[in-house]
Every structure is written in structure tokens, then in C-alpha cells.
Amino acid sequence: MVETLVMIPGLATTARLYEPQISAIGPDREIIVADHNQDDSIPAIAARLLRNAPERFALAGLSMGGYVALEILRQAPGRVERxxxxxxxxxxxxxxxxxxxxxxxxxAKAGRFDDIAAKLWPRLVHPQRQSDPELRAVVVDMMRETGAESFIRQQRAIMARADSRPMLPGIEIPTLVLVGEADAITPPAIAREMAEMIEWASLVVVADAGHLANLERPDEVNRALRLWLELD
Incomplete structure (x- = not known):
């Protein structure tokens, strides 16, 4: 049976975050992009996803999506295949x-939601991509689609998230840990820490990419994901 791939977006992003991956993997896998906008805790987001997901699935999450993915493994480890x-x-x-x-x-509460994108943008992408108008437009559009209320819920959930490091040695499924080499939010040292604690993990560091590696360097990320899914 072909695995369904469930993908969880990051903070203030939407399904558009994964458009390059959906194009590259969609012909070979059913892809579901999870809803992470309605709940104000990571456990509640994970529980909602589990109610709507297949019995068994592959799971990928970027940034906040990774926090939710680890919580899903905490709640229902037997349902995640990779x-x-x-x-x-x-x-x-x-x-x-x-x-x-x-x-x-x-x-956000003061009605200055558009100011948030300007504050976050420099930390989201590689320094060489900060003057990229098309990439910036994608990020800003996703933030506006998310909206202030969902953004606040997501931030509250992120702040209260658990320390998932103690559970990492117990993960015994094929695991890809991927990070942009210039990620200023979750840098390569953090990724390396996770990969070293998960026995079946492979680490991929994407050159010339920041925190949104899958948008900045989609070909490299798609290649890593296809190998992880055993499509190539």
C-alpha cells in the first residue's frame, strides 16, 4: 500500500509552503497538508491531525510543523511510518x-500585523535571498492568509511546547533531518543534535539556504525527500 504523506506547515505559513514538494512528490504519493490554524496548543493540533489522517502515514513538518510532528509521535507512534x-x-x-x-x-493585537513580516523576513531566508521579491511575496501572502488570530494561537502553542529531546532515542523509523546551512532560527547545530539522537536518522544540510530551505532550494530538498520516501 502506498504511503500517504502528511505535511505540517510552519508558523504563519499555509499549504503554499509546500507547493514545490507537492509538485515533485504528488504524482507518486497522496499528500495531505495539515490544518494547524485552529488550536492554541501543540497537543491539540496533533490530535486534530490524527483524527483526520489515515491510519498509517509518512510525516513531514517544517519549523512549527516539526514540533507538531514530534508530538504526533508522542501521541500515536505506531501510526507514523517515516x-x-x-x-x-x-x-x-x-x-x-x-x-x-x-x-x-x-x-498583532495592536493591528500592526503587516509589521510582523518585516521583522521576521531577515531571519527566514539566506542573506543572499533577502532581496528576492518573489520569495518575499510568497511569505507575506502566507502570513496574510494566516491572519492575526491564527498567528497568535500558533505563537502561544509554540511557546508552551514540550522538550522532545528525551523521546528522540526511541524513534525507530526512517527519519530525515534537514536544515538550511544558514538557518538563523533552528541552525545546523540543532539539526545535528537531533540526528545524533535518532538512530535511524540521516542529516542533510542544504547549501545556500536559510530557515525556509524547501522554498529557497526546492530541487535539493525534493531530492532528499524523494530518497527518504524511497521514490528514487
Whole structure:
């Protein structure tokens, strides 16, 4: 039976985040993009996904999507056949990161949601891509589609996430850990930590990419995902 691939977007992103991957993998796998907009905790997002997912599936998540993916393994480990952790972390939020999130939440509550994209953009992509108008337009459009209320719920969920490092040694399914070499939010050292703790993990560092490696370098990421799915 062909595996369904469930993909979980990151903070303030939509299914559009995975358009390059859907184009590359969709002909060979059914792909479902999870809903992560309606709940204000990582466990609740994971539970919603599990209610709507097939009994068995491959699972990929980027950034916040990776936090949810690890929670899914916590809630229903037997249902996940393989795991991809993209530009993400198993660590809990730091006090400094939570303070930054509170400031962004305050902007959203004050009706200054468009200001948030300007603050986040420099940390999302490789320095060489920061003047890319098409890529920036995709990011801004996804943020606007997400909206302030969902953004606030997502930030609250991220701040309260669990430390997933203790569960990593127990993951015994094929796992891809992928990160952009210039990821300023979840840098390669964080990815390396996860890959070293998961026995069946392979680590891929994508050159000339930042936190949104799958949009910045789609060919390289698609190749890694196809190998992980055993399509090539």
C-alpha cells in the first residue's frame, strides 16, 4: 500500500509552503497538508491531525510543523511510518524566544500585523535571498492568509511546547533531518543534535539556504525527500 504523506506547515505559513514538494512528490504519493490554524496548543493540533489522517502515514513538518510532528509521535507512534524534520528543533522555547514572541503577539493585537513580516523576513531566508521579491511575496501572502488570530494561537502553542529531546532515542523509523546551512532560527547545530539522537536518522544540510530551505532550494530538498520516501 502506498504511503500517504502528511505535511505540517510552519508558523504563519499555509499549504503554499509546500507547493514545490507537492509538485515533485504528488504524482507518486497522496499528500495531505495539515490544518494547524485552529488550536492554541501543540497537543491539540496533533490530535486534530490524527483524527483526520489515515491510519498509517509518512510525516513531514517544517519549523512549527516539526514540533507538531514530534508530538504526533508522542501521541500515536505506531501510526507514523517515516519522519522528516525540516528546519526545526526538539528543544523547548527559550525565555528569550518567548519574549520575542510576546512582542510579535502585541503587534498583532495592536493591528500592526503587516509589521510582523518585516521583522521576521531577515531571519527566514539566506542573506543572499533577502532581496528576492518573489520569495518575499510568497511569505507575506502566507502570513496574510494566516491572519492575526491564527498567528497568535500558533505563537502561544509554540511557546508552551514540550522538550522532545528525551523521546528522540526511541524513534525507530526512517527519519530525515534537514536544515538550511544558514538557518538563523533552528541552525545546523540543532539539526545535528537531533540526528545524533535518532538512530535511524540521516542529516542533510542544504547549501545556500536559510530557515525556509524547501522554498529557497526546492530541487535539493525534493531530492532528499524523494530518497527518504524511497521514490528514487
Amino acid at each position: 519522519l522528516a524534520l525540516l528546519d526545526t528543533s526538539a528543544r523547548p522555547d527559550t525565555p528569550e524566544a518567548s519574549d520575542d514572541r510576546e512582542r510579535l503577539i502585541a503587534l
